[in-house]
Amino acid sequence: MIALRTFELFEAAASLLYPPVCTLCSGKTRAGEYLCEQCEAKAMRIVAPFCQQCSEPFEGAIATAFTCANCAHRAIYFDAAVAAYRGRGIVRQIIHEFKYGHQVHLRHLVARWLCAAFDDERLRVRQFDMIVPVPLHPTRQRERGFNQASLLAELLAARVSIPCKPMLKRVRYTTTQTALDRAERMENLHNAFRLRRNSDVRGLHVLLVDDVLTTGSTLSECARVLKRAGAISVYAATAARA
Structure with a gap:
């Protein structure tokens, strides 16, 4: 720090x-x-139609709210995950440079994309008690030098005036998720997170924050831990949807 x-x-x-x-x-x-x-102008916004649960965009004329088959046929513990931008093209490039290229200053741009998620009524109409960043395992955080979710969560918290607290910790070092399919990601993350000592989320409405939503497995596992600890609701916001 x-x-x-x-x-x-x-x-x-x-x-x-x-x-x-x-x-x-x-x-x-x-x-x-x-x-x-x-x-x-090349950053692609997510526009309807999209899954109300995970924000996966779909082509075609779907006029009503819907849940995609991927969410309908598995256990999802977050109430909804919202992203404003597609994780393609320049959005993917900027986030990659931020995370892996040590271009930490780009957190301000990525955080602006994250804040745009609040344009969505799934978040805009909610009253959140706390923002919680998705944690990195200490080994990976030492390798990277920072937790990108924490940096983004702090900037978002300052923008929307909601407290930001690191309520979760990653207790199991897992292999990188990038090459895994949905089922492998879920298995890879099982019991990887735990509530921090002396953390209390009972009765709270929580907003999880991460940089990118891919399959939703990481956010879902974090939400499962928070709800098991007593959180009333857990929504998620990310800068991009892969």
Whole structure:
């Protein structure tokens, strides 16, 4: 965390010395922005129709709310998971650079995409008591240097004035999820999370935060732990839907 604060000071100083340029094309952009208007326009928003449970978008003329077959035929413990953007193209590229390229400053852009999830009435009409980031295992967090979900959750919490607390911990180191299918992800994550000592979520409405929703297995397992500990409802928000 100290290293991150040092980076923030360096980031602020650099912004005074160098004019802002687009992260992707190096074209001119406005102060405080990371993409030019042309690149920003390539970020694909999720629009209806989409699954009300996991936000998976569908092609075709579906006029009524629906739940996709993947959600209907398995146990899902979150009440709904909402993402505003498709995890493709520049959105995928920016999130990848943020997580794996140590481009920590991009958290501000990714957090803006995350905040856009509150445009959706599934979140907009809710009153949440707490924001909880999806935790990384300590080994992976040491390797990466930060937990991307925590950074995004803190920025979101400041924006929407909801307390952010790390109520969960990851107690089992799991293999990377990227190459696993849905069933393998669920098995890989079983009993991987636990409520932190002295954490109390009884009677609370909780919002889980992560960077990307792929199959929903991670969010569902976290929601299962929170509900088993007494949370009334658990919704989820992510910056993108893969």
